[in-house]
Amino acid sequence: MSLAIVHSRAQIGVDAPSVTVEAHLANGLPSLALVGLPETAVKESKDRVRSAILNCALDFPPRRITLNLAPADLPKDGGRFDLAIALGILAASGQLPAESLTSLECLGELALSGAIRPVQGVLPAALAARQAGRTLVVPKENAEEASLATGLSVLAVEHLLELVAHLNGQTPLSPYQPQGLLRHTQPYPDLAEVQGQIAAKRALLVAAAGNHNLLLSGPPGTGKTLLASRLPGLLPPLTEEEALQVAAIRSVASHTPLQSWPQRPFRHPHHSASGPALVGGGSRPQPGEITLAHHGVLFLDELPEFDRRVLEVLREPLESGQIVIARARDKVSFPARFQLVAAMNPCPCGFLGDPSGRCRCSTEQIQRYRGKLSGPLLDRIDLHITVARESTQLDAPVDNGDTSAAAASRVAAARDIQLQRQGIANAFLDLPGLRAHCALADADRQWLEHACERLTLSLRSAHRVLKVARTLADLQAQEQISRQHLAEALQYRTSL
């Protein structure tokens, strides 16, 4: 047999498209040609594979070797194909039975000694291998991650010789048994730990119940960050599929280890974060904060301080739930279905309206500060709420309201109603959905129209009011939206 085929997987965004490594041996002067890899990657991979095979006291065939990584137009980099290339050469030269490779997919970088080193982005490859019904061979350090794809057969290997002995039937390996090492969750911070702020907590509950985006406006020190960090604990637990998507994103993002799996992400990038750090990018595209917040919460504190161009980019993922990153030759898309919680001060110094009278900001300064946020972005935030400073009297009775557990069960009940009625959360209702599920009594519709005129709200804003009112009715398990629901929903549009 002078031709062998080995299956592997590339990594593009959070996808793991199939790559076939074909190894062909022909008579002629000894040489090694690699087709389908970029120049520098070819050289490095060639050297590693040759050294690893020789250092394992295996035979590096002195023939004309051609290796093709197909499809050719797929970007491939890193050392993840080393192991597949080495197996291809060994099978084509008769040192391995070629048929032992047909039901396998291989990932792993080779050290010169033949030791197998971990690679990035194993979970997406594991999910794809499970779909293809093949066994996945991975470096031992990646085995726990691969085993998150339940039902997938995983072979964990530390050294090339170990795998060769397995494939030759000399020392068979048994499938990797998951240790459950990555499945540990930390309790979410509790809502009842935040002092007072009953109105803001109510808004947080409504946001969780209908998946609405939320803007908190108020002076520094009023607990906006504390409030925002409580939102993930109010949301329903991730489904298995959502949890795997979140883990797959972590898997392809460098410097972001798989931890606290399977919890909803809470990401709070600083306002000085660069565009690529926030939305993703780079020559080898990496997911940004908005993708790391997929199925979770993205908290942007001091919203007007963010680069305005970056904020404008958020409009696309807020609508579509994904971000497309254009590169010189192609495009990569990352999922980005996050719930946005933004916070801002009422003025540049933060103390506008504070009883202390500390604010010295001019009207012009205040307008310029608020003007940094565009209407279209604010339009995508259903709930706007002012967070006031709590009383500083030490002996004043404080009502801390619901615990997170109590609030979460109300959220779950309201979400169930939405899923049964329309299959999606209220925040995602489109125009036909609004017509079908947010019908108002005639008198209430007229009342809302008058109110919108009086407050000069756009039609888009009026639709947001309706969605929030729908959520308020669902929280009370009421089929009909009432005027009381509309009135509360309107309050959440008028604080800016």
Ligand SMILES: [Zn+2]
């Ligand atoms: Zn001020």
